[in-house]
């Protein structure tokens with residue numbers, strides 16, 4: 001039996017995490033170790049896809065929803081990063097998009 005990912009455990013409330021937004025299929029966390037003024041993680045609620053290659057093959061619509069969520073939350077320009085594989089720095093094998101950007105307009109994501 002595989003263990004739930006750390007992100008699934010945050011979603012179920014088993015461990016603390018700062019969920020700033022969610023829809024039926026994705027949720028968004030503030031990264032605990034931010035690398036930019038805005039560093040969000042956009043994560044599918046399902047943990048069945050380990051990385052973006054699996055997700056693109058298995059559910060491209062869900063991948064598109066992740067991108068649309070980043071677009072919705074960050075009004076300006078942003079970087080979207082999917083670390084894919086241990087050698088590329090992936091540490092959590094539940095697909096997630098890093099969304100990196102400068103400061104957001106005040107109030108865009110609620111209290112931060």
Ligand code: AMP
Pocket residue numbers: 006010016017018029030031032033034041082083089090091092093
């Ligand atoms: P990656 O290295 O691409 O797999 O990204 C995993 C990310 O999850 C890292 O940027 C971590 O800082 C972040 N992270 C790990 N634990 C938490 C947590 N409890 N809440 C928010 N972000 C986390």
